[in-house]
Amino acid sequence: MPALATHRKPRTTRPQSSAVGVTTAALASVTLLSGQSAQAAPAAPAPAAKPTVEEIKEKVDQLYREAGVATQEYDRAKEATDRQRRELAKVLDDVARRTDEINTSRRALGAYAAAQYRGGAVGPTATLIFADSPQDYFDQTHLMDRLSQQQREAVRTYESQRAAAAKQRQEATRSLAALTASQNKLRRTKQTVQGKLAEARTLLAKLTAEEKARLAELERKREAEARRKAEEKAKAEAAAKAAAEEAARKEATPTPTTPTPDPTPTTPPPTGDSSYATKAAEALAFARAQIGKPYVWGATGPESYDCSGLTQAAWRAAGVDLPRTTWDQVKVGTRVATADLLPGDLVFFYDDISHVGIYIGGGKMIHAPKPGAYVREESIYYMPIYGSVRPA
Structure with missing residues (x-):
């Protein structure tokens, strides 16, 4: 028996490569199938975040x-x-x-x-x-x-x-x-x-009731900030006016060392262009009479206005013809700084000069705001100011 054992063909061990090959093929098949499944039924994209x-x-x-x-x-x-x-x-x-x-x-x-x-x-x-x-x-x-x-x-x-x-x-x-x-x-x-x-x-x-309330709160904050800036400008204008009146009073009052003035009363020099003030008053009177009328784009009155239609109609009432659009109105008259605004001046907004209002003093204007709104008084600081002109 031992001799026979020595002549027995040795038992060879089967190489592991075939098993590995099967495993690799199986993995490849799984990968291929998973790829085909992905192509057949792509995963749904994640929903976009709702805007705030x-x-x-x-x-x-x-x-x-x-x-x-x-x-x-x-x-x-x-x-x-x-x-x-x-x-x-x-x-x-x-x-x-x-x-x-x-x-x-x-x-x-x-x-x-x-x-x-x-x-x-x-x-x-x-x-x-x-x-x-x-x-x-x-x-x-x-x-x-x-x-x-x-x-x-x-x-x-x-x-x-x-x-x-x-x-x-x-x-x-x-x-x-x-x-x-x-x-x-x-x-x-x-x-x-x-x-x-x-x-x-x-x-x-599409806004919910809660979102509409939040939106209204944001609008109130914006308006409050605009009012605050207008009040600051109103105080500055009042102080400047008081200083000018005091200077005029001192100019008109004689000092003890001066000779007795002529009994004919003197009139303080005007602080501005009286002819412009007269025309501006007429334009503002017209604009005030339009308060409460709706904004309608492209409208020039008399029942509704867009922003430049209102300013054009107001100054026409004062005998001054303005062009139709904000882009052309900003080119007429004399450019003035915000600090030097007088009632009747036109104030333009945004870099694209797409809006205009007529200044009434105290940091406020009359304007036709936007669709859904009505002609009203509002702070000039409600929108970013581009520049201002004195049209006459």
């Missing part, structure tokens, strides 16, 4: 600002459209008048042609009427030498009127094209304004 009330307020304010910019674009496009419509109407009136004149001249030339026909032949005047270009016909045939002075004058008038009418028709075509372009821009900007306002309303409508 502060973020919603910032977004709504931004939308209102963008709507304000679009409103100024709308106002400018509407002004251009109205102007071009008037110009086109004038051109068309001129074309109609020229047409009447041409018809009158044509009848006069027709009378000459009829007279020649009755004389027994179709004369040169008749030939002229049916020519495409009477002047070219004259240049070719020297017909002018064969017409009377009155006939020649009638022909020249007719040719001049034809040329003028052709030029006016070209002008009418250009005016119509410009009007069409302005109308298209008007429609686009109107859609932009409506889109911005609709988006703002949607954001506000």
Whole structure:
């Protein structure tokens, strides 16, 4: 038995690679299947974090600002459209008048042609009427030498009127094209304004009662801060006025060492431009009468206004014509610092100059704020100030 044992074929150990291979293949299959499962049913993305009330307020304010910019674009496009419509109407009136004149001249030339026909032949005047270009016909045939002075004058008038009418028709075509372009821009900007306002309303409508209360609290804090700054400016203005009055009183009061003044009373020198103050008072009286009327973008009164529509109407009541948009109103008159504001001055807001109000003193203004609001008095510090102008 032992001898047989020595000749027995040794038992070999099966290599482990095949097991490892099976394991690797199994892992690969699992990985492949898991990858296919991931492709077939991707994991749902994590829900976006709900914006805070502060973020919603910032977004709504931004939308209102963008709507304000679009409103100024709308106002400018509407002004251009109205102007071009008037110009086109004038051109068309001129074309109609020229047409009447041409018809009158044509009848006069027709009378000459009829007279020649009755004389027994179709004369040169008749030939002229049916020519495409009477002047070219004259240049070719020297017909002018064969017409009377009155006939020649009638022909020249007719040719001049034809040329003028052709030029006016070209002008009418250009005016119509410009009007069409302005109308298209008007429609686009109107859609932009409506889109911005609709988006703002949607954001506000989604707020819960708690979020609306939080939003109202943020607004109250903003208004309180604006009032505080206005009160500081009011105190500064009162102090400056008292100092000016004291200086004027001292100027008017004689000192003991001076000779006895003339008994005729003296009037203290004015502290400002009295003519401007008069006009400003008229503009402010108009603006105050509009308090409580709704803001409507693109409106110029009398039942509703946008911001620049209100300032334009107020100063028009004082006899001063302002441009339609904030972008153009800021260019008129004299620039003044916030510290030097006088009642009646125009105060502009934001870097894009998309809002304007009319200063009433004491750090306050009258303005048409935004959609959903009404013409009211408010601190000029409620919004970031761009600059101010004295329009007259």
